[in-house]
Amino acid sequence: MSAVPTPRRSEWAGPPAKDIVTAYGFWMFLIGDVIMFASFFAGYAVLAGGRAGGPGPADIIELPNVAVQTLCLLTSTLTCALAGVMAERRRMAWTQLWLLATGLLGVIFLALEIREFSHLIERGATPQRSAFLSGFFMLVGCHGVHVVAGILWLGTMMAQVAVRGPKAYVQRRLSAFMLYWHALDIVWVGLFSIVYIWGSIT
Amino acid sequence: MLGRLDWSAIPLHEPLPLAAAGGVGLAVAASLFWITKRGHWGYLWREWITSVDHKRIGVLYCILALLMLIRGLVDAVMMRTHQAVAVGDAQGYLPPDHYDQIFSAHGTIMIFFGAMPFIVGLMNFAVPLQIGARDVAFPTLNAASFWLTASGALLVNVSLVIGEFARTGWLPYAPLSETSYSPGVGVDYYLWAIQIAGVGTLLSGVNLVTTIVKLRAPGMTMLRLPMFCWTSLGANLLIVAAFPILTATVTMLTFDRYLGFHFFTNEAGGNPMMFVNMIWAWGHPEVYILILPAFGIFSEIFSTFSGKPLFGYRSMVAATMFIVVVSFTVWLHHFFTMGAGADVNAAFGIATSIIAVGTGVKIFNWIFTMYGGSVRFETPMLWSMAFLITFVVGGMTGVLLAVPPADFVLHNSMFLVAHFHNVIVGGVVFGVIAGYTYWFPKAFGFRLDERWGKIAFWFHMIGFTAVFVPMYWLGLEGMTRRLQHVYDAGWTPFLYVMAAGVLASVAGTAALIMQLAVSIRDRRDERLRDDLGDPWDGRTLEWGLPSPPPFFNFAQLPDVSGEEAYWSIKRKAIEQGELPEEPDYDMIEMPRPTPTGIFVAFFSTLIGFACIWHIWWLVMVSGAGVYLAFVGYAWRDVHERDVSVDEVRRADQAARAPRAAALARLVKEGRT
Amino acid sequence: MRAAHSASVLRPAGVVAAANRDILLNALAVMIVVAVPTIIAAIIVAWWFRAGNAKATRNEGFVYSGRVELVVWSIPLLVILFLGGIIWIGSHRLDPSRPVQASPGIRPLTVEVVSLDWRWLFIYPEQGIATVNRLVVPVGRPLRFRLTSASVMNAFFVPRLGSMIYAMNGMATELNLLAAKPGRYAGMSAHYSGEGFSDMRFITHAVPQRAFDLWAEQVARSATPSLGAGNYAILRRQSRDRGEYVFRSAQPGLFDAIVAQRLAPAGGPPAVRSATDAEEK
Numbered sequence A: 001m002s003a004v005p006t007p008r009r010s011e012w013a014g015p016p017a018k019d020i021v022t023a024y025g026f027w028m029f030l031i032g033d034v035i036m037f038a039s040f041f042a043g044y045a046v047l048a049g050g051r052a053g054g055p056g057p058a059d060i061i062e063l064p065n066v067a068v069q070t071l072c073l074l075t076s077t078l079t080c081a082l083a084g085v086m087a088e089r090r091r092m093a094w095t096q097l098w099l100l101a102t103g104l105l106g107v108i109f110l111a112l113e114i115r116e117f118s119h120l121i122e123r124g125a126t127p128q129r130s131a132f133l134s135g136f137f138m139l140v141g142c143h144g145v146h147v148v149a150g151i152l153w154l155g156t157m158m159a160q161v162a163v164r165g166p167k168a169y170v171q172r173r174l175s176a177f178m179l180y181w182h183a184l185d186i187v188w189v190g191l192f193s194i195v196y197i198w199g200s201i202t
Numbered sequence B: 001m002l003g004r005l006d007w008s009a010i011p012l013h014e015p016l017p018l019a020a021a022g023g024v025g026l027a028v029a030a031s032l033f034w035i036t037k038r039g040h041w042g043y044l045w046r047e048w049i050t051s052v053d054h055k056r057i058g059v060l061y062c063i064l065a066l067l068m069l070i071r072g073l074v075d076a077v078m079m080r081t082h083q084a085v086a087v088g089d090a091q092g093y094l095p096p097d098h099y100d101q102i103f104s105a106h107g108t109i110m111i112f113f114g115a116m117p118f119i120v121g122l123m124n125f126a127v128p129l130q131i132g133a134r135d136v137a138f139p140t141l142n143a144a145s146f147w148l149t150a151s152g153a154l155l156v157n158v159s160l161v162i163g164e165f166a167r168t169g170w171l172p173y174a175p176l177s178e179t180s181y182s183p184g185v186g187v188d189y190y191l192w193a194i195q196i197a198g199v200g201t202l203l204s205g206v207n208l209v210t211t212i213v214k215l216r217a218p219g220m221t222m223l224r225l226p227m228f229c230w231t232s233l234g235a236n237l238l239i240v241a242a243f244p245i246l247t248a249t250v251t252m253l254t255f256d257r258y259l260g261f262h263f264f265t266n267e268a269g270g271n272p273m274m275f276v277n278m279i280w281a282w283g284h285p286e287v288y289i290l291i292l293p294a295f296g297i298f299s300e301i302f303s304t305f306s307g308k309p310l311f312g313y314r315s316m317v318a319a320t321m322f323i324v325v326v327s328f329t330v331w332l333h334h335f336f337t338m339g340a341g342a343d344v345n346a347a348f349g350i351a352t353s354i355i356a357v358g359t360g361v362k363i364f365n366w367i368f369t370m371y372g373g374s375v376r377f378e379t380p381m382l383w384s385m386a387f388l389i390t391f392v393v394g395g396m397t398g399v400l401l402a403v404p405p406a407d408f409v410l411h412n413s414m415f416l417v418a419h420f421h422n423v424i425v426g427g428v429v430f431g432v433i434a435g436y437t438y439w440f441p442k443a444f445g446f447r448l449d450e451r452w453g454k455i456a457f458w459f460h461m462i463g464f465t466a467v468f469v470p471m472y473w474l475g476l477e478g479m480t481r482r483l484q485h486v487y488d489a490g491w492t493p494f495l496y497v498m499a500a501g502v503l504a505s506v507a508g509t510a511a512l513i514m515q516l517a518v519s520i521r522d523r524r525d526e527r528l529r530d531d532l533g534d535p536w537d538g539r540t541l542e543w544g545l546p547s548p549p550p551f552f553n554f555a556q557l558p559d560v561s562g563e564e565a566y567w568s569i570k571r572k573a574i575e576q577g578e579l580p581e582e583p584d585y586d587m588i589e590m591p592r593p594t595p596t597g598i599f600v601a602f603f604s605t606l607i608g609f610a611c612i613w614h615i616w617w618l619v620m621v622s623g624a625g626v627y628l629a630f631v632g633y634a635w636r637d638v639h640e641r642d643v644s645v646d647e648v649r650r651a652d653q654a655a656r657a658p659r660a661a662a663l664a665r666l667v668k669e670g671r672t
Numbered sequence C: 001m002r003a004a005h006s007a008s009v010l011r012p013a014g015v016v017a018a019a020n021r022d023i024l025l026n027a028l029a030v031m032i033v034v035a036v037p038t039i040i041a042a043i044i045v046a047w048w049f050r051a052g053n054a055k056a057t058r059n060e061g062f063v064y065s066g067r068v069e070l071v072v073w074s075i076p077l078l079v080i081l082f083l084g085g086i087i088w089i090g091s092h093r094l095d096p097s098r099p100v101q102a103s104p105g106i107r108p109l110t111v112e113v114v115s116l117d118w119r120w121l122f123i124y125p126e127q128g129i130a131t132v133n134r135l136v137v138p139v140g141r142p143l144r145f146r147l148t149s150a151s152v153m154n155a156f157f158v159p160r161l162g163s164m165i166y167a168m169n170g171m172a173t174e175l176n177l178l179a180a181k182p183g184r185y186a187g188m189s190a191h192y193s194g195e196g197f198s199d200m201r202f203i204t205h206a207v208p209q210r211a212f213d214l215w216a217e218q219v220a221r222s223a224t225p226s227l228g229a230g231n232y233a234i235l236r237r238q239s240r241d242r243g244e245y246v247f248r249s250a251q252p253g254l255f256d257a258i259v260a261q262r263l264a265p266a267g268g269p270p271a272v273r274s275a276t277d278a279e280e281k
Ligand code: HEA
Pocket: B066, B069, B070, B072, B073, B076, B077, B079, B080, B103, B104, B106, B107, B108, B110, B111, B114, B115, B168, B169, B170, B171, B417, B421, B424, B425, B428, B429, B433, B464, B467, B480, B481, B482, B483, B502, B505, B509, B512, B513, B516
């Protein structure tokens, strides 16, 4: 290339603002996380037949419990989104309130999941009982652990909002948290349909 | 208090690892002493350990990789010399439980802690410079990624003296790796080391994808990216897509071992074949994660040292992305012999061999890049030529293994071992050494000694050939891999040649170390010094910066106007006989250093170690430590430090001076 | 010292092995046609265009050519198209579970193979006998192997007879081979299975049908023990003993019981290794 090309401002105008970069990076991370869930889903599907004479999906599913759980999580998505809207408008008190609601719903969700798990374990349907149950506990439990981490994060964020107010970096982190929480919701929808609905039908 | 840890974990009866560990311990103690005596701790802490500068982190990755390559080499030497004297009824000097640990550790260390960090390190160093960015997208995360990788490496090496390492190969196939067949802590070391390092790698992948997609300088459109950035993008996309599978798989095996789950057990409906599928769904993309950036390095070198742009740039981009996509559809070729049925085997065999198309395009385009150029055979180019030749052979044997009926007799043979060393050593290792030689002056301001470099090159070439050519033959003769002793005395001559070969590799490695030492000694020599910042007549943006670049890289973000960003600037300057005008300098914000990375990694290491030995209180404490490290980071209010206009100007003017002088010289000689 | 028997896959002693080898060599030949010129071209181009060569014509502008790109993509594509054909046909013709053709009227001989830690158990259901670490097969008769593992994964491999296949617990794989000429062929595990892996070797004796029948009868009439669940329980314990054993009878259905896990998978290392080793002697 001996001729020097004429300089031309091109369509790429340089790096975008920081919140866009952060959001993009967090999306990449979430894609990775979803792929990890997909692996657990695959594991669950492969092991669905490995019951070793133990209970199958239909025997362990308590649909009412799960229905309430689903309700909690779906509502928490709404409250989480509301917190986001409020944060954008810099109404920090409202933000905190909606965040709190989100967290509480998350805690209820977790409590119900723990209840479900302990019922199962009482009945001898432990993850050690069969490969199917291992897959079940891992898949559902992994989502549960994500919720725990989410709540921890949420608490930390609330403290930060309280201390630091609507600073740019706090806003960035809030929006990342919201992406995370929504992703958990989407994973749950997948879980709910494949593990619970499909499981109780077959 | 200490869980399962007690004195019996120290292999007092095995002199070899103890002596090795003693040696390493002494070396570490000596360097710590030296650092303390010279009072370098403050400098190290401020400038390296807490650094979030991508160049520093890149260098740290490479140092880790070099150390681990040497560790892996020691294992290789032991395997090759042991097998040479373990023929017929002889048992060699390593009993099975020890030998099995060695090949497992060798494979694990070489792939995860030798090759990977080297690749990631070079990407870290060069990518932001090539795209015209001041740092990666998430500098602190970058530091954490590095330190997490280092944690994994540390854990693997701790297993040498406290406990044992896995005896299950570099990929711990279930059910052999389940508690019932591997009750010791070896597999646990593997699992925690890989889990921690794997998370580090995943985060680094996220970081670099974001960097390449979002942080390019103005005008640096995707189709103006240097080839190395494209292949890095491909590799990091593969990391984001593949490493979560590894995380999940390792987690499942961990739960099997710690909590009695039944993912991969023989009992209670577990499915060991699922392990094999999942580990290769990650494992196959992994080998392309390693080779793609190496392809990128070679692309840079072929073009630079031929004095020509890369031939068929768009084709190369297409071929890279082609490989990225197809690499997810071939994992089954690692177990054609599982009896999946003719249709499945054939489909995966064909999918596998299709990769040869993308790779072939690259090979041919590199040859056409040299065509019509003027080729300079400095060491980076020597390694690249050696790669070009050996990789065609290794790729060809790979395609041979992709033919199921051939694989039915070659699977798990020494032929397979030869194949993958042929592509990994001839491709990845040659690539990283070429890249190391190529970017070294950029990182440190002086070149590596050419004479020692050439000596190292020839020794490595001899060693490589002598080890792996006989290995192909032995594979055809029916010798399987992972043999603690070899039964056919007729193979002895080959085994001797291979043992001699690995000694040549040792000599080559010694020469590399010598090269480094000599170059550091003579760094102020006219011969090695790189005042200009452009020692190879480079074409990409990093060569427009001084060596080493200032921590903020670019005084002003470049405005890119063509495929070879720096080359066109350079041409223009030479044509006009003067440098581009001094820009209007602006204040720059750069991220502040933080110890978050090393804190997180420190506690993660503790978590890993405590889990291995069932010291549950320590797990809790360290878990809290990780959390607090995060919170501590989150609580900082000032994330950036300002670099004043003055400082920027001073740095840039200092960098321009030698270039102006060089240009003046050219003008005087009438070469503009 | 045991005599080593050739295990070369380039010296086939059966139809499957011969086909494996032919495909291997054909595929290699096809690729060498491209690979060798590529390597030579790389060396020549690099050398001719070396900076010091005054005779070379430089052309810095030669960075793209549609014609060259076309060739560059189509050469490997064509090779792979051709190779893909070999792969497709070969995979089907040499599918391990596909019976080997022999002269009509010859029934295949079934051998059931169980990989143990660390030796091989061969059960001959028709003859009702079993052996350890010694495989005797008739020449010229299709061999139908059914394989499973008592514990971890292994691969059953007699290189001179051809294809290998995995043996896995809880399932049965199938492999069809044929020994074309009498001889003694090395057999082994090709998949790492732990400490005793290097010694998981056996010798395959390919003998004429008459000799095989004679041998089977001899074993059946011998005073050796018979193999039932009890003996199997001892056999499946981890051991690095490389001895060859024969059993004058094998309990019918033993193999299927192992596959169906009615006989539980063998455990790994015993708590106190030396004690059990002593007990076994
Ligand atoms: C990146 C991967 C990598 C690399 C580089 C190597 C390099 C080598 N390997 Fe290895 N190997 C594996 C990955 C690798 N290997 C894997 C995955 C396995 C399978 C394990 C298993 O069975 O599970 C394996 C198994 C394996 C075996 C076991 C075979 C068997 O199953 O029986 C043997 C035996 O000889 C062997 C030998 C060698 C040799 C001689 C080298 C030589 O090429 C080494 C030459 C030395 C170098 C390439 C290092 C150069 C040093 C530097 C660059 C540092 C310089 C320092 C400074 C400048 C300061 N390898």
